[in-house]
Amino acid sequence: MENKKIEIQKPEGKLGILLVGLGAVSTTFIAGVEAIKKGVRKPIGSLTQMGRIRLGKRTENKTPLVKEFVPLANPNDIVYTAWDPFPDNGYEAALKSGVIPRDLLDQIKVDLSNIKPMPAVFDKNYVRNLDGRNIKNLPSKMDQALALMKDIQDFKTKNGLNRMVMIWCASTEAYCTIQDSHKSLKKFEEGLKNNDPNIAPSQIYAYAAMKSGIGYANGAPNLTIDCPALIELAELAKVPLSGKDFKTGQTLMKTMVAPGLKARYLGIRGWFSTNILGNRDGEVLDDPANFKTKEESKLGVLDTILQPHLYPDLYGDICHKVKINYYPPRGDNKEGWDNIDIVGWLGLPMQIKIDFLCRDSILAAPLVLDLVLFMDLAHRAGLKGIQEWLSFYFKSPMVKEGLYPEHNLFIQEMKLMNTLRYLMGEEQITHLGMDYYQS
Numbered sequence: 001m002e003n004k005k006i007e008i009q010k011p012e013g014k015l016g017i018l019l020v021g022l023g024a025v026s027t028t029f030i031a032g033v034e035a036i037k038k039g040v041r042k043p044i045g046s047l048t049q050m051g052r053i054r055l056g057k058r059t060e061n062k063t064p065l066v067k068e069f070v071p072l073a074n075p076n077d078i079v080y081t082a083w084d085p086f087p088d089n090g091y092e093a094a095l096k097s098g099v100i101p102r103d104l105l106d107q108i109k110v111d112l113s114n115i116k117p118m119p120a121v122f123d124k125n126y127v128r129n130l131d132g133r134n135i136k137n138l139p140s141k142m143d144q145a146l147a148l149m150k151d152i153q154d155f156k157t158k159n160g161l162n163r164m165v166m167i168w169c170a171s172t173e174a175y176c177t178i179q180d181s182h183k184s185l186k187k188f189e190e191g192l193k194n195n196d197p198n199i200a201p202s203q204i205y206a207y208a209a210m211k212s213g214i215g216y217a218n219g220a221p222n223l224t225i226d227c228p229a230l231i232e233l234a235e236l237a238k239v240p241l242s243g244k245d246f247k248t249g250q251t252l253m254k255t256m257v258a259p260g261l262k263a264r265y266l267g268i269r270g271w272f273s274t275n276i277l278g279n280r281d282g283e284v285l286d287d288p289a290n291f292k293t294k295e296e297s298k299l300g301v302l303d304t305i306l307q308p309h310l311y312p313d314l315y316g317d318i319c320h321k322v323k324i325n326y327y328p329p330r331g332d333n334k335e336g337w338d339n340i341d342i343v344g345w346l347g348l349p350m351q352i353k354i355d356f357l358c359r360d361s362i363l364a365a366p367l368v369l370d371l372v373l374f375m376d377l378a379h380r381a382g383l384k385g386i387q388e389w390l391s392f393y394f395k396s397p398m399v400k401e402g403l404y405p406e407h408n409l410f411i412q413e414m415k416l417m418n419t420l421r422y423l424m425g426e427e428q429i430t431h432l433g434m435d436y437y438q439s
């Protein structure tokens with residue numbers, strides 16, 4: 001299917017990145033971008049920087065770099081700011097996170113030290129295990145939103161920015177579901193004025209971003225923008241949204257392995273996943289209310305990949321368990337174990353064991369870079385509301401009401417690539433390939 005190229009504004013001038021949270025993921029993201037700019041590291045793990053896209057027939061050998069095919073902002077034009085309830089600057093926060101090797105950290109010390117977090121909109125009811133003091137003490141949630149909008153405007157003016165993207169890289173908030181104040185923009189704004197306890201800090205940031213004409217990406221499993229009120233605002237403000245929860249580590253593995261087992265019609269009786277991690281994220285997730293948010297996000301993936309309602313003999317009775325254990329000695333170097341009990345021909349059982357010794361923020365940082373660049377592209381291309389084509393990056397992808405999310409990593413990748421082809425007016429690739437044999 002060929003289509004007309006979409007009108008996309010050029011990525012001129014500087015792109016401001018508003019990071020909510022200046023912890024392990026944010027500082028590792030900044031460190032990586034600065035190291036790439038200085039040419040001392042390669043952007044490994046980033047589709048926008050290293051990926052290529054096939055165009056046309058296999059015989060044409062046309063595989064440009066993604067960043068040369070679509071008009072993306074150049075990492076050299078990125079400027080950052082952040083909010084955090086702890087006053088540590090980027091360098092101090094990175095040191096505490098313990099992710100970036102010391103030799104590299106010293107090379108980018110100045111760049112990181114220059115990032116001093118602005119006072120955060122913080123509510124201990126949503127993150128009980130943290131006690132930061134760098135916060136906005138204002139009477140109402142609407143006052144907090146207005147203060148965030150002022151921060152955004154000041155950042156823009158001071159740095160002469162053309163465009164901005166906000167991304168949540170802050171702690172996972174306590175579990176919450178859609179309440180009355182989340183059901184329409186009108187109710188949400190009343191809730192902000194009346195200090196409705198159901199409005200989470202992340203929603204105040206998202207509101208402030210959209211009211212400032214900026215798109216919002218959600219790297220954590222918080223409800224945040226996944227509610228009618230804020231989706232309504234995105235449509236009105238004509239800004240893109242994406243979320244939720246960066247797909248890294250164990251869930252990344254799960255969404256790679258499960259589609260393979262399904263493709264071969266191997267049954268699954270049980271999938272037991274457990275992790276140890278010792279960073280601040282792990283500390284926050286040690287609270288059952290915050291873990292519940294993460295658990296929901298992690299448990300969701302198997303159902304839509306395996307479709308047990310369509311394949312009851314294979315997947316109708318899976319025991320799926322996910323555990324996260326806060327274990328400080330490991331810091332950011334998470335270890336995730338999976339035991340998968342599978343069933344083959346004649347109903348005979350087999351087992352698969354995965355032991356992934358990963359680095360949480362090293363897997364997440366390139367996703368932050370890709371997301372901010374693609375969100376900026378989406379905005380310039382006039383795409384508004386939920387960006388389902390960015391599901392590739394999320395554990396719990398946002399979709400329009402009535403649709404089920406696509407979790408299969410390979411379908412997600414195809415969707416992303418086909419969206420880029422669509423934007424640029426290129427032919428979609430269906431992998432049919434009959435024409436090669438019809439001479």
Ligand SMILES: NC(=O)c1ccc[n+]([C@@H]2O[C@H](COP(=O)([O-])OP(=O)(O)OC[C@H]3O[C@@H](n4cnc5c(N)ncnc54)[C@H](O)[C@@H]3O)[C@@H](O)[C@H]2O)c1
Nearest residue numbers: 021023024025120169170171172220246248280281360364
């Ligand atoms: N692989 C990964 O690292 C990965 C994968 C998926 C999701 N995530 C999510 O990304 C987020 C960041 O992870 P991290 O490892 O950097 O965590 P972190 O604890 O190192 O950093 C989070 C920062 O957010 C700050 N914060 C908390 N509430 C805030 C608020 N209301 N406003 C501004 N800042 C606030 C904290 O003080 C902290 O500095 C977490 O929610 C985590 O669950 C991470």
